[in-house]
Amino acid sequence: MSIQIPRGTQDILPGDVEKWQYVEETAKKLCHAYQYKEIRTPIFESSELFTRGVGDTTDIVQKEMYMFEDRGGRSLALRPEGTASVVRSFVGNKMYGNPGQPVKLYYSGPMFRYERPQAGRYRQFVQFGVEALGSEDPAIDAEVLSLAMSIYKELGLKQLKLVINSLGDAGSRNAHREALINHFKPRIDEFCGDCQNRLEKNPLRILDCKKDRDHELMATAPSILEYLNDESRDYFEKVQRYLKDMDVEFEVDPTLVRGLDYYNHTAFEIMSNAEGFGAITTLCGGGRYNGLVEEIGGPETPGIGFAFSIERLLAALEAEGVGLPINEGIDLFIVALGEEAKDYAVKLLHTVRKEGISSEKDYLDRKLKAQFKAADRSQAKYVAVIGDDELKENKINLKDMTTGEQEEIALEQFVETVKGKLS
Known part of the structure; x- marks a missing residue:
C-alpha cells in the first residue's frame, strides 16, 4: 500500500518551484526598496498566542487550528497566520526599544488551517506578509497598501481591485457594536449557531459570516462609517488622500470586515477581477491592529500589515495568462x-x-x-x-x-x- 500525500497539501515540483522562487524574490526586492527587513519565526507556537492574538471568536481559532500537546503537556499550534507570531517576536525581543522606529518587517513561510480544500486553498499554504509596528501615522497605512499593490503589479497582474474601509477607533467600534447588537438581536435565532454566539462577543464578525451572507438583515446592517468619530473619520480621509497622491486606485466598501479580532481603523483587501479566477476573488488582506501588541504582553504599540497566499497569487497570474520570465535552461x-x-x-x-x-x-x-x-x-x-x-x-x-x-x-x-x- 502506497502512502498518499495528506489531504489539502501539495508537492511543488521542479518546473513549478521556479515560479514560486521568482514570486518570492520579486516580493523581497520590493520590500527592500520600501525598507522592510525579513523576520523568521517558528512554525509552531503556544496555542494561547493565537487564541489571544487572532481572537477566540474567529473561525481560525474555533475550527481551523492544528493543535497538539507536546510531551511536557503544553498546548501548541501550527501557525495559522503570521502576524501574531511576528508581534510575539517583536515583544519578546523588545524591538519596541529599537532606535529605528517604526519597525518594518516581512516574512514568508508555510501556514496551516484545517479547512475544506478547494481550488487555490490548501490546509498547508505559503503566506507572504508585511508588518509595520510603532507608528500611528496614516501615511504608513498608505505605504503598506501601496507596497501590496506594487508586488502584484510588478508581477504583471492588471485585473486588480483594492477595497478599503475604516473600522474606527475603540470609541467608534463600541458605538457600532451596540448598533449591530440592536439590529441583529430581534431575529438572531434565524442565523447560524456561530452568529448567535458572536452577537454579544463580537457582532462585527456576523457581517463576515459565509452561511448567512444572503440574509436580508445583512444588507440593512448599520455601517461602521456612520459611527466614526471625528478623529477616526479624519484618519480615514488622510489614508485616502495619500493613496490618491500615490496614484493608487481604490474603492471604499463600508461592508468590508476582516476576519481577525485585532483590526481597527484601516482595513483592506485586494481582489482579482480576472475572468475565470473563481468565486473567491480575494488575493490579499490586511489592516491596522493598534491593540495587538498589548494583548500579547507588550507596551502600547500601533501596527499595520497585510498577508497574501502565494498559491492564490500564482492562480491569478494563470487566470490572466501572465507568464513569468523564468530561465529554465543551463549554460x-x-x-x-x-x-x-x-x-x-x-x-x-x-x-x-x-x-x-x-x-x-x-x-x-x-x-x-x-x-x-x-x-x-x-x-x-x-x-x-x-x-x-x-x-x-x-x-x-x-x-x-x-x-x-x-x-x-x-x-x-x-x-x-x-x-x-x-x-
Whole structure:
C-alpha cells in the first residue's frame, strides 16, 4: 500500500518551484526598496498566542487550528497566520526599544488551517506578509497598501481591485457594536449557531459570516462609517488622500470586515477581477491592529500589515495568462566520449561550476546522440564535446545550440572563452 500525500497539501515540483522562487524574490526586492527587513519565526507556537492574538471568536481559532500537546503537556499550534507570531517576536525581543522606529518587517513561510480544500486553498499554504509596528501615522497605512499593490503589479497582474474601509477607533467600534447588537438581536435565532454566539462577543464578525451572507438583515446592517468619530473619520480621509497622491486606485466598501479580532481603523483587501479566477476573488488582506501588541504582553504599540497566499497569487497570474520570465535552461552541457574523456569531464564540470557557469554532464554512459538529446532537454546554451582524441590534442569542441556554430578551443582557454560568450 502506497502512502498518499495528506489531504489539502501539495508537492511543488521542479518546473513549478521556479515560479514560486521568482514570486518570492520579486516580493523581497520590493520590500527592500520600501525598507522592510525579513523576520523568521517558528512554525509552531503556544496555542494561547493565537487564541489571544487572532481572537477566540474567529473561525481560525474555533475550527481551523492544528493543535497538539507536546510531551511536557503544553498546548501548541501550527501557525495559522503570521502576524501574531511576528508581534510575539517583536515583544519578546523588545524591538519596541529599537532606535529605528517604526519597525518594518516581512516574512514568508508555510501556514496551516484545517479547512475544506478547494481550488487555490490548501490546509498547508505559503503566506507572504508585511508588518509595520510603532507608528500611528496614516501615511504608513498608505505605504503598506501601496507596497501590496506594487508586488502584484510588478508581477504583471492588471485585473486588480483594492477595497478599503475604516473600522474606527475603540470609541467608534463600541458605538457600532451596540448598533449591530440592536439590529441583529430581534431575529438572531434565524442565523447560524456561530452568529448567535458572536452577537454579544463580537457582532462585527456576523457581517463576515459565509452561511448567512444572503440574509436580508445583512444588507440593512448599520455601517461602521456612520459611527466614526471625528478623529477616526479624519484618519480615514488622510489614508485616502495619500493613496490618491500615490496614484493608487481604490474603492471604499463600508461592508468590508476582516476576519481577525485585532483590526481597527484601516482595513483592506485586494481582489482579482480576472475572468475565470473563481468565486473567491480575494488575493490579499490586511489592516491596522493598534491593540495587538498589548494583548500579547507588550507596551502600547500601533501596527499595520497585510498577508497574501502565494498559491492564490500564482492562480491569478494563470487566470490572466501572465507568464513569468523564468530561465529554465543551463549554460553548458558537457558531452564526453571515451574513458579518459569521461574522467576529464568530471574535473572540467567542477571547474566551470566554480566559475558560476550552470552546467551538467551525462551520468548514464549514453551514446553521443542520446547525450545531445539530454543537452536539448536541459535547454543548454552551449554543448562542449570532448573525446579521448581531442583530449590528447589538448582541445575541445564547443557548439552554440542557438546558431549551430561550432569551434575548437584549447583546453586551457576553454573556461575563459565560455565565460566571455555568456557575458
